[in-house]
Amino acid sequence: MKRKHLMVLIPLLLLNLSACWDSDEIEDLGIIMAIGLDFLDEESARYSMTNQYVVPNNIPSSQTGGSVGTPYQNMTLNGDSFLSIIRQNSLESDRPPNYTHLKSMVVSEKLLRNEPINNIISFFLRDHEFRRTVPVFITRENVEDILSIEPTKEMFPAVQIKELTQNIDRSLNVQDNLDFGDLSKHISDRSSFVIPEVSINQNRIRLTGAAIISNLDHKIAGWLKPDEVGGLKWIKDTVQGGVVTIDEEHSGEEPVILEINKSNTKIEPVLKGDQLSINLSVNASLRLAEDWNVERNVFKPGWDKEIKKNSEAVVKESIEHVISLAQKEYGLDFLEFYTWVRIQHPDYWMKHEKEWNSKFSDVPVNVDVDFTLTGYGTQDIN
């Protein structure tokens, strides 16, 4: 009998562990797809925050046909802290904001110039409703404007912004998503990093390079142009596809465009005494995609020699440009060389961790690019 009582009691004990459990119907929630953060620095309020709500009634369905209005609503409110702004939403929206479906977060340049990113992000990392997979973007435009651009193929601007980075295997100039999780990792690593930038181009959202965040003050140190993002991707071994263009400047002949199949970058820190140098070698296989020099005969052995040499030079140049930006112009290791040094020469790293930024600037980097041309496509017109 005692055993039976216990059997009933044990499942009942589980009820104590239910934490916050109250039910909330899905249609009573204000699903938030995107948030935009901006800096006001006014007397009344320091920050502004834009919440992009889903308006379920305006979602076009197959039955009713054309849509009645935009399926989202942006609400921009001002305040001195983010949580207080979120709570202010309750004054205007009957549906409490729910952030579990947050798709993207856009931060304005102005905010990051004035506030360190770890201060901005702390609330979002702390709160349980924010997932660590939400990507963060930076913009030089007005945040509200970015979130108000009517997306053409997606339903929500938030999704449009996030999905743009899905094209990392299509273009070298697309910087991969940086999500909350990565961000917190970089902050606790005390390292510099880049945030992808979005801007408005002819009333369309466009990815335009990236912003460099310094590990010294956690604020913006500088910007990378889209083609510089390409160089960064070669260094960080995040190339998944894209094209290499050999223009007349490099070859003296008609332009040649190569498509990247596969790429692998190896970073090897070499320690001689106390002298650190880094060997960076890129191995990639490419395919001739577009050739403006129609006279070329690809059936002759050695047709690819010239192209290989030129393309290697192009890529090497872009890599070296980004390295010089990091070492000379900013003096910030957003190339993440430090991870390799830390892994392979932990003693050296322990000794120089504090002064890594200045050490990094003087490390000689040997760039070695080796390409393999695997083909010329389905048909050659010769």
Next chain:
Amino acid sequence: MRIRRSKHNKTTNSSTLENQIKLEFHNTSDLQFKKFKVASLDITLAFLKDISDPIIIQKTIISPLLTVSDGDNSIQIEGLPDLLPIASIQKVTDYNSITEHVMDGCTIIIVRDKQTQNVYVVDTIKFIKRTPDEPVNEPTISGPRDGFIECIQDNKTLLRMHLKSKDLIFEKFTLGTDVSTYIYLVYLRGKTKETLIQEVRDRVSSVEVDYVKDGAILAQLLERNKFSVFPELTSTQTPTKVANALLEGRVSLLTDGSPTALIAPTTLNMLLQTPDDYHFKWIPASLIRMLTYITAFISVLLPATYISLVSFQHGLIPTSLAVSLSKTREGVPFPSVIEAFLMELTIEILREAGVRLPKPIGSTVSIVGAIVIGETAVSSGIVSPMMVMVISFTAICSFAIPNYQLSLALRTIRFFILFSAATLGIYGMLIAIFIVSTHLVKLRSFSVPYLEPFAPINIKEWKDGFIRLYFKAGAKEDNVNE
């Protein structure tokens, strides 16, 4: 016990015996006596004319005896059985069993000469029965299509035909103090554990009731876990299933007057199998088996999962689905829990209505239910289309479960889990699943764990679990009692 018989005087006055029989049956009008003389012997036949076949009596008893010439004095009282062209004629020494024999449709022959009186019993039962058709609720695609009927004699015949083995044993029990019912315990000697047979014997003989109406009622009388929703004995109407079970070393119980045969012990694994599983090649058969398991899980968990996701853990729904869900639920007046209960209630009512109604009208109910109620409920905004989909899919899944009793059990469990999910979301669902699985692990059917071979784990037996492995010729099964 009722007919008293003098031990001292074996030549009890036969008219007293006849009177006693009469008395025993309260002078019922269908009790008949026929008296006639053969040579020097006085013969009295006693039978119930409603269940005894008069043609058999006439052909096998009366006419052979009447052809014996009057003057033939060589006929002795002991030689009477030799005159009757019948396979089964028994001499009755225990007069107590006479009433029983009469009720079985036998004819009692009382033979008397001057000194002695002998009583013989001849089987002359008249059967009213239908043909052993395919059971309605256990259709099969490729297996044998015979089914048990209400006549236990024929059911035994069917089993004998399915299992031509000298090891097939029928043990007879008589249950009921007011109305007696014959129960047959069937097993294959050598394949069945002696302990199991003994346990079933004990349980059957310990049943003390006024009467047993049906096999399904017997099953409930034999069960030990009164508060469990899961059946401890499988009931089936197909001889194939019983034959398969006997070959697996289970026992079966046949009840007189009931087309339902019981199989014990029962495991969950067994309830999810169909004879068809064995009729197809093993790879497609295994896929069907897995499908059955998935179906069982869906039929229990789907509504609860939906409720948990829609009203508790919204973050777990893919965003695009969450957005469209919130659109379809826009304007629905009830919280999803109430909505689910309403829909479940509707489905259960429809199902019951479909069962009760005659077949031609039954389809009308399903049309009214599915199209009219479902369609208009959605278009008038009382329920959301997603909910209709979830509930009807669940209903279809529960139809796909091979055993109706299990399907009933799972329906009950579904409501329990649905209620838990409605109070605590996925966490509540997990608590409910925890409780149900604890119960299942603890549950035993005739000393066999209900979840065998999954808990306790027995990988070797998994060849007939989630999958059904190929048959191997030449594999000899061990004798269980050795």
